[in-house]
Amino acid sequence: MSRLTSQARSVSDALETRFSCRAFLDKPVPEDDIRYILQTALRAPSGGNLQPWHVWVVKGAQLASFVDEIKGKMTDNPGGEGSEYHIYPPDLADPYNTRRRDIGERMYATIGVAREDKLGRLAQMARNFEFFGAPCAMFFALDKSMQEGQWSDMGMIIQSIMLLARERGLHSCPQEAWAIWAPSVKKFLDIPDTMTFFCGLALGYADPDAPINMLETPRAPIEEMVRFVGFSD
């Protein structure tokens, strides 16, 4: 059937079942699935069809040795090496700041880590740098000459990858946390200095028993985000 007349089965299901997975099973992801997801995600739109995304996908021994390298570096330098961009605005105003704090509280509550338990929070933060146990990792970068519009294009491909992963029974976690290790990531992957390293992404099978995967994330009501213009009530 032509794409002009066919009806998609369910994007909604992929959207509703995607969540940021922070505990993965030690179960390899079939290479065919990884290739299918990436090949199909390249259909993501981009302004002017620039397709500004650069993606590295890593698994196996190479991934394990990089995770080890970062683990070693974290002992001396728990704050990382510094990111190439502001992960959040330096003065994050409300309502964004409240939302960010709220999601942190909810996440730590799932694993019983109290607000004052700095070590517990650091330990969970450090799980980012193990890709939460995922067997497959992706890294995203774009040319430094790119502007805000092209950063939004990065979101297009990353969300496409995460939704396609759901089709294959896989889960994911996008990870800006990796930005604090930009120099090491760039060295590991040979990413040229003409590019900005954006984020990582963990991909694998969700651990169904992990408390952290029970986290339910709220969304603000539609009235806070969407203004309907020219609609009746």
Ligand SMILES: Cc1cc2nc3c(=O)[nH]c(=O)nc-3n(C[C@H](O)[C@H](O)[C@H](O)COP(=O)(O)O)c2cc1C
């Ligand atoms: C670009 C991007 C980067 C993110 N970076 C991280 C990260 O480094 N570590 C993490 O645990 N979650 C990260 N998240 C996940 C968000 O916290 C999550 O999307 C948000 O709380 C909503 O939850 P949900 O994805 O489960 O719906 C990131 C999400 C996005 C879109």
